[in-house]
Amino acid sequence: MNLIKIRKVTSGIILILFILMFLGAEKLSVSLSTFLLPFQGIPALMHTVTQPEVLFIIGLIFIVVITLLFGRVYCSFLCPLGALQDLLIAGSQRFRRQPGHSYSRPLNGLRYSLLALTVTTALLGSLSLVSLLDPTSLAGRIFTHFLQPLLIWTYNLGILVLKPLNIYLYPKQTAFVPLSVLAVTVVFFLLIIYLAVARGRLYCNTVCPVGTFLGLLSHVSVFQFTLNQKSCSECVRCENVCKASCIDPQTACIDMSRCVGCFNCLNACSKATISYQRRQSQTPADTWSPARRGLILGSITAAASFFALHTNIHSFLGIHTAKANSPVTPPGSLNKKHFTQVCTACSLCVSVCPTQVLTPTFMDFGVSGLLQPKMNYEKSFCEYECNLCGKVCPTGAILALPLDEKKLTQIGEAELLKDVCVVFVDHRNCGACGEVCPTHAIRFVDKQNILYPEIDKQYCIGCGACQLACPTAPRSIIIHANPIHKKAEKYVSAETKVEQKTPPDQDFPF
Amino acid sequence: MTDTQKFNRREVISKALSLGLIAGGAAILGKPDFLLAKEKPAGIPDLVAVKNGEPDVMFKKAIELMGGMNQFVKKGQTVVVKPNIGFPRVPEVGATTNPLLIKTIIESCYTAGAKRVYVFDNVVTPTSGNARNCYKLSGIEEAAKAARGIVVPVDDFSYREVKIPGGKKLKTADVHSLILDCDVFINAPVLKHHSSAHLSIAMKNLMGIVKNRMEYHLTGLDQCIADFCLYRKPDLNVVDAYRVLMSHGPSGPSNPQSANVQMKKTLLLSKDIVAIDAAAARIFGKEPEEIDYIKIAHAQKTGNMNLKELKIVTYAM
Numbered sequence: 136m137n138l139i140k141i142r143k144v145t146s147g148i149i150l151i152l153f154i155l156m157f158l159g160a161e162k163l164s165v166s167l168s169t170f171l172l173p174f175q176g177i178p179a180l181m182h183t184v185t186q187p188e189v190l191f192i193i194g195l196i197f198i199v200v201i202t203l204l205f206g207r208v209y210c211s212f213l214c215p216l217g218a219l220q221d222l223l224i225a226g227s228q229r230f231r232r233q234p235g236h237s238y239s240r241p242l243n244g245l246r247y248s249l250l251a252l253t254v255t256t257a258l259l260g261s262l263s264l265v266s267l268l269d270p271t272s273l274a275g276r277i278f279t280h281f282l283q284p285l286l287i288w289t290y291n292l293g294i295l296v297l298k299p300l301n302i303y304l305y306p307k308q309t310a311f312v313p314l315s316v317l318a319v320t321v322v323f324f325l326l327i328i329y330l331a332v333a334r335g336r337l338y339c340n341t342v343c344p345v346g347t348f349l350g351l352l353s354h355v356s357v358f359q360f361t362l363n364q365k366s367c368s369e370c371v372r373c374e375n376v377c378k379a380s381c382i383d384p385q386t387a388c389i390d391m392s393r394c395v396g397c398f399n400c401l402n403a404c405s406k407a408t409i410s411y412q413r414r415q416s417q418t419p420a421d422t423w424s425p426a427r428r429g430l431i432l433g434s435i436t437a438a439a440s441f442f443a444l445h446t447n448i449h450s451f452l453g454i455h456t457a458k459a460n461s462p463v464t465p466p467g468s469l470n471k472k473h474f475t476q477v478c479t480a481c482s483l484c485v486s487v488c489p490t491q492v493l494t495p496t497f498m499d500f501g502v503s504g505l506l507q508p509k510m511n512y513e514k515s516f517c518e519y520e521c522n523l524c525g526k527v528c529p530t531g532a533i534l535a536l537p538l539d540e541k542k543l544t545q546i547g548e549a550e551l552l553k554d555v556c557v558v559f560v561d562h563r564n565c566g567a568c569g570e571v572c573p574t575h576a577i578r579f580v581d582k583q584n585i586l587y588p589e590i591d592k593q594y595c596i597g598c599g600a601c602q603l604a605c606p607t608a609p610r611s612i613i614i615h616a617n618p619i620h621k622k623a624e625k626y627v628s629a630e631t632k633v634e635q636k637t638p639p640d641q642d643f644p645f
Numbered sequence: 646m647t648d649t650q651k652f653n654r655r656e657v658i659s660k661a662l663s664l665g666l667i668a669g670g671a672a673i674l675g676k677p678d679f680l681l682a683k684e685k686p687a688g689i690p691d692l693v694a695v696k697n698g699e700p701d702v703m704f705k706k707a708i709e710l711m712g713g714m715n716q717f718v719k720k721g722q723t724v725v726v727k728p729n730i731g732f733p734r735v736p737e738v739g740a741t742t743n744p745l746l747i748k749t750i751i752e753s754c755y756t757a758g759a760k761r762v763y764v765f766d767n768v769v770t771p772t773s774g775n776a777r778n779c780y781k782l783s784g785i786e787e788a789a790k791a792a793r794g795i796v797v798p799v800d801d802f803s804y805r806e807v808k809i810p811g812g813k814k815l816k817t818a819d820v821h822s823l824i825l826d827c828d829v830f831i832n833a834p835v836l837k838h839h840s841s842a843h844l845s846i847a848m849k850n851l852m853g854i855v856k857n858r859m860e861y862h863l864t865g866l867d868q869c870i871a872d873f874c875l876y877r878k879p880d881l882n883v884v885d886a887y888r889v890l891m892s893h894g895p896s897g898p899s900n901p902q903s904a905n906v907q908m909k910k911t912l913l914l915s916k917d918i919v920a921i922d923a924a925a926a927r928i929f930g931k932e933p934e935e936i937d938y939i940k941i942a943h944a945q946k947t948g949n950m951n952l953k954e955l956k957i958v959t960y961a962m
Contacts, residue, residue, distance in 0.1 A: 291800075294800070295802070301761065301795055303795065303796060303797045303798060304798070305773060305776065305777050305780075305798045306773060306798065306800045307773050308772060308773040489772070489773070489774025489775075490772040490774050490775060491772060491773075515772055516770060516772075518772075518774060518775065518778075519899060520733065520778075520899060521774075557862070557863060561865075563865045563866070563867075564841050564842060564865075564866045564867060564937070565841060565862040565863070565866060566839075566840050566841015566842070566862070566866070567841070567859065567862040569840040569841060570769060570839075570840060570841065570895050570896060571769060571770055571896065572896075573896070573899065575893065575898075577840075579840050579841065584935070584937070586840065586841050586843075600770060603770060604769075604770065604859075606859040606860070606862040606863035607863065628892075628893070628898075628903060628905065640961075641696075641697070641961040642961075643694050643696070643928075643957075643959045643961075644927040644928060645694075645924055645927050645952040645957060
């Protein structure tokens with residue numbers, strides 16, 4: 136009974152902290168991300184594989200160990216999407232007379248196929264399925280693409296209301312989310328809502344790769360839920376409260392691979408027929424077999440799909456296609472390959488970016504990089520004095536660069552199109568690009584009192600400020616991505632400072 | 646601080662002459678009230694320049710020489726003070742107006758009886774993060790609030806379109822409603838190097854009250870800067886030449902250590918936006934004729950760039 140309370144409090148706190156991490160101010164996001172993210176399945180796994188950090192390794196071990204001990208408690212205590220679904224389930228039950236849940240057969244074929252496919256494609260270098268299905272990333276996208284705009288619009292509306300009272304606050308801007316990306320988030324959000332309301336935790340039991348994987352571990356967990364058929368009166372109270380639909384009173388079976396460890400059933404059973412205790416050695420073999428069948432089926436599906444696509448797999452996944460105008464990846468992502476093979480499209484960088492330059496894309500990185508963000512220089516620019524995205528990135532796709540190093544990381548290179556630029560075409564001063572360049576990469580050559588821009592590419596870091604400032608359409612200065620990030624040269628001013636040591640004069644030049 | 650007042654010889658003569666005329670006229674016509682009322686504007690210089698002081702001290706002296714803030718701000722009026730806060734830079738870089746100066750101007754407005762004093766600028770590349778940075782780093786937000794100034798972050802909804810009468814390149818502009826609705830408009834730019842306009846002073850600073858600044862760049866920066874003054878000239882211009890950014894303007898480097906700044910410790914005050922730009926150009930070390938928008942504005946009769954024709958009061962501390 137108290138376990139349920141602990142679960143509700145823990146998952147509630149996790150959900151609130153997650154929302155704060157995604158929607159909070161810069162410092163809050165960074166400090167929350169350092170201790171929340173290591174205890175999330177996919178971030179911990181990705182970080183451990185690509186960029187081993189102590190906290191993330193501890194987190195991964197922690198998740199595996201608690202699952203081996205207690206079953207899939209991760210899904211009920213730590214997963215933000217799980218908490219969100221529990222909220223939806225609780226909400227929908229207020230409008231329902233009889234308790235909603237009932238036993239259903241596992242969809243083993245589907246869930247092991249999905250897990251196998253996700254793992255296979257990830258090993259081949261495409262994280263698209265991980266991005267789509269991982270609960271942490273999915274929750275992140277729901278927060279960033281839905282909740283954030285709602286909150287910011289409300290906030291800005293409030294600002295407008297306060298204006299006549301002479302109270303002025305800084306308006307906020309929402310991250311730019313293309314319609315195609317928004318559509319994907321909408322579809323998944325609706326799916327989550329529908330499944331939660333109609334079928335409880337079906338997403339977690341069937342679609343979620345983390346859930347399925349932890350379900351495999353739960354088979355052998357130390358503590359298991361067991362139903363004592365002898366004392367059971369088949370009142371089905373436990374079945375009714377089981378969000379995972381994994382209790383079958385008729386056969387007295389509890390499917391531990393699907394149980395999300397919510398502890399609702401313990402409380403519901405008036406006779407204490409259901410117990411949570413150390414696993415008995417004589418676990419009936421037949422509860423195992425459907426899962427095993429599913430696993431085999433899944434492996435076959437994955438293998439078949441692999442061979443079906445094998446000939447063209449890399450070009451199909453867009454892994455080795457270097458397009459002419461490939462998107463620019465954020466500073467700290469090292470190169471396009473590292474970025475696309477580690478980013479799970481959670482949109483945390485998108486939501487914290489103070490200039491909103493990071494934009495989730497639908498297929499700009501190919502089918503293999505669905506929803507991954509790029510530097511969107513048509514909408515904004517990368518702030519010179521900022522390295523937030525690397526500080527919060529859950530998976531290590533964007534590494535945390537020290538600010539000094541970030542300021543010299545060349546993620547792209549500016550090109551000046553002199554056949555479009557107004558200064559070269561009309562011989563009139565413009566200079567909008569040079570005004571905003573933070574690295575002195577744009578210098579002006581004075582010819583008959585007209586200032587012509589020139590680019591010193593060795594200083595350019597590809598922040599895109601010039602492209603955004605350029606008034607011509609199409610732009611006359613554009614950033615080309617560096618598929619592998621380079622190091623820019625540090626600008627050293629040629630002129631020496633004039634030190635005024637003479638006492639101040641009394642003269643005016645007029 | 647030596648208290649020697651340095652008037653131009655012409656200035657002294659003209660003042661003496663006008664006083665003599667008044668005295669004589671009053672005696673002759675017997676209408677001293679009428680003539681005394683006329684004396685006041687005659688005594689006000691076209692331009693005041695003060696140097697070798699701190700920004701607050703220099704402004705107080707300059708406004709005194711200009712005849713006091715009461716000349717510009719009347720009781721119950723709303724005032725807009727428009728500094729240059731275009732870039733996220735600390736005051737030491739010289740890319741933004743000195744915060745102490747802004748604070749002193751606001752205090753002076755309230756002392757003169759102003760009802761409300763607003764402070765705002767439309768920052769270059771206005772994303773929500775950048776605008777906040779500019780206001781905070783420049784020190785102007787804090788300084789203005791300390792003087793009860795109302796600091797207004799810009800948004801897209803506050804602009805109204807106006808026609809520019811006689812504008813050659815700039816026909817219309819989207820002007821911030823605070824400027825359109827205020828009683829007194831005080832332009833408080835910083836003098837600094839500018840990569841594409843040579844210098845940024847008072848006229849260039851007015852690009853921060855419009856939304857369509859990119860149109861300026863696209864259709865001709867100098868002409869548009871001059872054209873805008875055909876619509877609205879500030880009631881008073883205060884040019885901050887305390888720290889002058891001599892190169893890599895308008896933004897300057899983010900690190901103040903590498904900023905090429907000269908401590909000119911000068912402050913200019915004028916109603917004539919062309920005259921003050923011309924004088925500021927001289928202080929920078931350039932001739933007014935070298936700056937296109939000053940030449941154009943002079944030709945368009947916005948003001949007078951021939952400093953010799955002006956009544957200038959200078960004061961060195």
